[in-house]
Amino acid sequence: MSTLTIVWWKEILENLRDRRTVISTFVFGPLFGPVLIAGFMAFAINQDVKRAEKDLEIPVIGAEHAPNLIAFLEQSGIKVVAAPADPKSAVRKREVDVVLTIPASYADEWRGGERARVELILDRSQMQAQQSIARLSETLLRYGQMTAAQRLLIRGIEPEVIAPIEIASLDQSTPQSRAGMLLAFFPYILILTVFAGASYLAIDTTAGERERHTLEPLLINPVSRASVMLGKLCATATFAFISLILCIVAFAFTIQLVPTGKLGITIVLGAREGLLLFLITAPIALVGAALQVMLAAFSKSYREAQTYLSLLVLLPALPSMIMAVNPIKAQEWMYAVPLLSHQLLIEQAVKGDVVETGHLLTSMLVTLLVAAVFAWMASRLYHRERLAISA
Amino acid sequence: MIKVAGLKKAFGSGKDLVQAVDGVSFSAADGQITGLLGPNGAGKTTTLRMLYTLMRPDAGTLEVDGAEVRLDPDRVRRQLGVLPDARGLYKRLTARENIAYFGRLHGLTPAYIESRIALMSQALQLQDILDRKTEGFSNGQRVKVAIARALVHDPRNVVLDEPTNGLDVMSTRSLRRFMLELKAEGRCVLFSSHIMQEVAALCDRIVVIARGQVIADGSADELRAQAGESSLEDAFVKLVGADAEGMA
Numbered sequence: 001m002s003t004l005t006i007v008w009w010k011e012i013l014e015n016l017r018d019r020r021t022v023i024s025t026f027v028f029g030p031l032f033g034p035v036l037i038a039g040f041m042a043f044a045i046n047q048d049v050k051r052a053e054k055d056l057e058i059p060v061i062g063a064e065h066a067p068n069l070i071a072f073l074e075q076s077g078i079k080v081v082a083a084p085a086d087p088k089s090a091v092r093k094r095e096v097d098v099v100l101t102i103p104a105s106y107a108d109e110w111r112g113g114e115r116a117r118v119e120l121i122l123d124r125s126q127m128q129a130q131q132s133i134a135r136l137s138e139t140l141l142r143y144g145q146m147t148a149a150q151r152l153l154i155r156g157i158e159p160e161v162i163a164p165i166e167i168a169s170l171d172q173s174t175p176q177s178r179a180g181m182l183l184a185f186f187p188y189i190l191i192l193t194v195f196a197g198a199s200y201l202a203i204d205t206t207a208g209e210r211e212r213h214t215l216e217p218l219l220i221n222p223v224s225r226a227s228v229m230l231g232k233l234c235a236t237a238t239f240a241f242i243s244l245i246l247c248i249v250a251f252a253f254t255i256q257l258v259p260t261g262k263l264g265i266t267i268v269l270g271a272r273e274g275l276l277l278f279l280i281t282a283p284i285a286l287v288g289a290a291l292q293v294m295l296a297a298f299s300k301s302y303r304e305a306q307t308y309l310s311l312l313v314l315l316p317a318l319p320s321m322i323m324a325v326n327p328i329k330a331q332e333w334m335y336a337v338p339l340l341s342h343q344l345l346i347e348q349a350v351k352g353d354v355v356e357t358g359h360l361l362t363s364m365l366v367t368l369l370v371a372a373v374f375a376w377m378a379s380r381l382y383h384r385e386r387l388a389i390s391a
Numbered sequence: 392m393i394k395v396a397g398l399k400k401a402f403g404s405g406k407d408l409v410q411a412v413d414g415v416s417f418s419a420a421d422g423q424i425t426g427l428l429g430p431n432g433a434g435k436t437t438t439l440r441m442l443y444t445l446m447r448p449d450a451g452t453l454e455v456d457g458a459e460v461r462l463d464p465d466r467v468r469r470q471l472g473v474l475p476d477a478r479g480l481y482k483r484l485t486a487r488e489n490i491a492y493f494g495r496l497h498g499l500t501p502a503y504i505e506s507r508i509a510l511m512s513q514a515l516q517l518q519d520i521l522d523r524k525t526e527g528f529s530n531g532q533r534v535k536v537a538i539a540r541a542l543v544h545d546p547r548n549v550v551l552d553e554p555t556n557g558l559d560v561m562s563t564r565s566l567r568r569f570m571l572e573l574k575a576e577g578r579c580v581l582f583s584s585h586i587m588q589e590v591a592a593l594c595d596r597i598v599v600i601a602r603g604q605v606i607a608d609g610s611a612d613e614l615r616a617q618a619g620e621s622s623l624e625d626a627f628v629k630l631v632g633a634d635a636e637g638m639a
Binding site for chain 2: 001003006007010013014015017018209212213214215216217218219220221222223385388389
């Protein structure tokens with residue numbers, strides 16, 4: 001057996017015997033993301049479905065001034081209810097989404113063929129009210145257009161005159177791509193899982209060994225320090241890979257529990273997609289392992305290593321944040337940037353888009369190169385004299 | 392056979408420069424126990440760390456059975472068994488697994504490792520703890536396992552850095568017996584200590600180190616004669632000077 005294999009197996013064996021590591025790497029780490037996403041999606045979908053199915057109740061002030069309008073609203077599935085005593089404060093306090101006010105002047109204006117004014121009391125900052133507001137506004141507009149068309153016809157004019165442009169939206173999103181919008185979190189969760197999965201072993205096998213006074217005896221053996229480091233790196237990467245596989249499997253299961261069918265969405269996460277996700281993410285798991293082993297070898301103590309690595313966990317969030325603030329179209333060069341390429345490829349994979357082999361290979365190659373650079377740096381650090389000295 | 396000549400090592404730089412080892416030369420013969428005696432901070436551990444290839448000397452040569460530390464460090468490591476200053480065990484592995492891990496790193500076959508473990512567990516009385524995880528071991532048990540681990544490859548030369556540190560009387564006695572066995576087997580045993588009685592009782596030859604330099608080198612009788620004192624302790628204090636006050 002080579003030094004690498006001996007060290008690798010010893011680190012695996014030793015850490016499999018540590019309940020804390022096993023639970024955090026194989027249970028909490030991989031399950032946290034999928035359960036969170038599935039739970040969040042299920043909640044959001046149920047909310048959406050409830051809102052869409054429910055008859056919209058709109059408090060109306062002055063309904064008696066516009067019986068035809070009220071009838072039209074009722075036909076369109078909007079239930080007119082009595083308005084609260086203080087409509088403005090009711091809107092501010094989120095007791096109602098929106099209040100429709102029909103002034104006393106409405107009837108005269110309507111009969112006189114003038115622009116008849118109605119008012120909506122609303123709060124644009126209330127996210128949950130937007131759907132009600134949009135539906136009410138759209139219904140009111142439709143009533144207005146219908147009336148305009150009737151009035152033009154009476155005057156012998158084709159209604160098309162006032163609607164020179166007809167907008168027809170041909171929605172090109174597939175069910176998977178709509179699901180992908182909900183899955184925007186997923187790349188981050190996946191990369192976070194592999195970083196976190198590597199974290200404990202990276203610290204334990206380097207800074208931890210020094211702190212427990214076992215690194216000095218270990219390095220006195222007639223073996224090269226580079227192969228000792230690689231053995232530890234491989235053990236760290238092994239744990240990250242297992243974390244990753246469990247995370248994908250857990251996600252495949254939890255996603256089935258989400259009532260995506262209610263929105264006409266299907267998410268495909270079968271063996272093929274799972275394998276694709278693994279191929280995309282495995283190289284970045286190596287980067288995470290190599291980078292963390294390097295940082296752990298660099299730091300003087302277990303605590304210092306923990307500080308570095310807890311900051312490092314923020315790194316995979318960067319592309320997600322950039323894409324959220326400034327959503328840019330995927331460009332070719334992005335597939336040569338680790339993390340950014342993973343964000344794009346993982347999203348494409350879960351949306352059911354075609355992942356181009358060229359993009360995948362570019363991303364894998366560049367990411368593996370980066371991992372090799374970090375591994376080389378870790379090896380340089382392992383050759384420093386003070387690495388093994390505990391005191 | 393261990394030969395050290397003109398060894399130098401400094402730490403830090405500029406105003407903070409500390410010359411930890413400043414021209415140390417001595418040799419340790421086969422079939423003898425050689426003691427490195429000196430107060431804390433005299434440079435014993437640094438000297439030994441350079442010998443067992445963990446640190447690079449600034450100047451000087453170190454030879455183990457003809458292999459030079461800087462030219463052929465792997466051969467030196469194979470010919471040395473070392474109980475270093477840091478002697479931690481993997482607490483989630485059993486004593487046997489701890490010893491076997493180092494045996495495999497030495498490239499030994501599983502059968503040979505098992506035979507060595509059987510031999511050493513008898514010599515060091517490890518039978519009862521061999522298959523227990525080392526978490527919760529006493530100091531004495533830990534040192535014994537660390538020594539077995541250091542000697543798994545049956546080295547001709549044995550280096551022990553303050554081996555009796557923190558051990559109770561019983562463990563200390565059995566460790567001394569073990570060192571005498573190593574000597575009887577014809578091995579070269581080099582150990583460091585700051586405990587006078589221990590050195591006097593065990594060593595064929597004593598190398599006294601203070602402030603990074605060898606200040607005396609010879610048998611206990613020769614040191615006493617050199618200092619003109621009848622007890623070794625008085626001889627030691629006289630040789631080392633004021634620095635040694637307050638030490639055991």
